[in-house]
Amino acid sequence: MADIKDKCTIIGPTIAIRGKVKADEDLVIRGRIDASISSTKLVHIDKDGVVKANVEAESILISGVVVGDITATARVELMGTARVVGDIASPLMVINDGARLRGKIDMPAVDRAMEEKYVEQPKPPVVAKPAIAAAPLPGARPIEPVVAARGKEPVKPAEQAIPKAIANEKGTDRTAAPQVMSTRPGEVARKPGSVEPVRPTGMADSGRKPLPGVDTKPADKDSDLDIDAIVDSFGIEPEVEEIEMGDDQELLSIYDVDGGQNQEPTQVGGNPIVAKKN
Amino acid sequence: MSAEKTILGPTLEIEGEIEGSEDLVIQGKVNGRIVSKKSLTIDETGDVNATVTTEGLAVSGRLNGNVEASDKVEIRREGTMIGDIKAPRVVIADGAKFKGRVEMGVD
Numbered sequence: 545m546a547d548i549k550d551k552c553t554i555i556g557p558t559i560a561i562r563g564k565v566k567a568d569e570d571l572v573i574r575g576r577i578d579a580s581i582s583s584t585k586l587v588h589i590d591k592d593g594v595v596k597a598n599v600e601a602e603s604i605l606i607s608g609v610v611v612g613d614i615t616a617t618a619r620v621e622l623m624g625t626a627r628v629v630g631d632i633a634s635p636l637m638v639i640n641d642g643a644r645l646r647g648k649i650d651m652p653a654v655d656r657a658m659e660e661k662y663v664e665q666p667k668p669p670v671v672a673k674p675a676i677a678a679a680p681l682p683g684a685r686p687i688e689p690v691v692a693a694r695g696k697e698p699v700k701p702a703e704q705a706i707p708k709a710i711a712n713e714k715g716t717d718r719t720a721a722p723q724v725m726s727t728r729p730g731e732v733a734r735k736p737g738s739v740e741p742v743r744p745t746g747m748a749d750s751g752r753k754p755l756p757g758v759d760t761k762p763a764d765k766d767s768d769l770d771i772d773a774i775v776d777s778f779g780i781e782p783e784v785e786e787i788e789m790g791d792d793q794e795l796l797s798i799y800d801v802d803g804g805q806n807q808e809p810t811q812v813g814g815n816p817i818v819a820k821k822n
Numbered sequence: 823m824s825a826e827k828t829i830l831g832p833t834l835e836i837e838g839e840i841e842g843s844e845d846l847v848i849q850g851k852v853n854g855r856i857v858s859k860k861s862l863t864i865d866e867t868g869d870v871n872a873t874v875t876t877e878g879l880a881v882s883g884r885l886n887g888n889v890e891a892s893d894k895v896e897i898r899r900e901g902t903m904i905g906d907i908k909a910p911r912v913v914i915a916d917g918a919k920f921k922g923r924v925e926m927g928v929d
Contacts, residue, residue, distance in 0.1 A: 556827065
């Protein structure tokens with residue numbers, strides 16, 4: 545993060561702003577902002593900061609809570625304490641271990657590169673990375689759940705899988721602390737229009753063993769995964785809705801209450817490669 | 823930054839509402855409403871177009887809007903204010919520009 549010292553504005557913890565905020569200087573938020581933020585510099589949402597609106601800036605560093613879409617021209621980094629519900633668009637994206645995200649991630653700049661690189665040589669670089677959120681579907685395996693889900697009642701397996709993954713995820717992925725996701729936007733490339741970062745979050749560990757209740761049969765080349773369906777199968781969408789509609793208190797409480805369950809860090813472009821493989 | 827003070831820098835533009843329980847210094851632009859339980863300072867570069875409710879207010883910049891302060895309102899030499907003031911104590915420094923009504927609640 546840039547230095548928060550020189551020229552910057554710090555919005556203290558007891559400050560609440562509603563409306564719109566525009567800035568040409570670094571902005572550190574420790575209070576509560578229900579105002580869309582647009583900045584040409586850095587926006588840092590500190591640990592106690594809560595932003596419930598869209599954020600646009602050159603770079604955005606999140607340690608607190610953001611509910612809203614995030615757009616950066618340079619980079620976005622979610623620190624371990626970050627809680628984000630919303631879509632993220634940024635050429636560069638870092639999600640640190642512990643961060644919780646629910647939303648799509650779009651790294652437009654990477655689209656092209658990915659198309660060329662990953663699509664042709666489906667070598668699984670992704671798999672190698674024990675990313676935090678563990679790519680939901682590392683290796684070929686991951687696809688199965690997906691496929692199965694589509695065919696049958698996706699909801700069941702998905703639900704089961706989630707808690708499990710979480711359990712494993714805790715403490716395990718420590719190593720993956722600084723995760724640079726930019727490496728695997730393969731998927732992004734595949735579906736530029738609708739990247740679904742919300743990859744089945746709960747499947748973090750699916751790579752290790754097949755999800756319960758899921759057919760292990762290899763995915764067919766119908767690898768054109770219907771991401772939306774997958775997401776649906778995890779009941780993610782609906783929850784998001786609720787969140788967005790809820791009032792502030794609910795919002796916040798959600799994080800506390802089941803932050804550990806539903807908001808695991810999402811891997812970006814987790815399994816594009818995988819998909820290809822199968 | 824002392825935890826008890828927020829400075830909204832000169833390039834900051836806020837449209838809407840600001841609420842706070844800490845000292846607030848405005849160097850940028852604010853349009854809307856400001857509610858503070860502590861002091862509010864509008865620096866020379868500050869340009870505020872808002873209804874203000876606060877404990878103390880000091881204006882060195884420009885303020886356009888009505889003010890209600892529980893303690894004191896001060897318009898400094900460099901300050902310009904247009905609007906009504908309601909506060910037990912009001913100070914208008916030599917050189918300050920002010921247009922509006924003042925009510926010091928003589929009850």
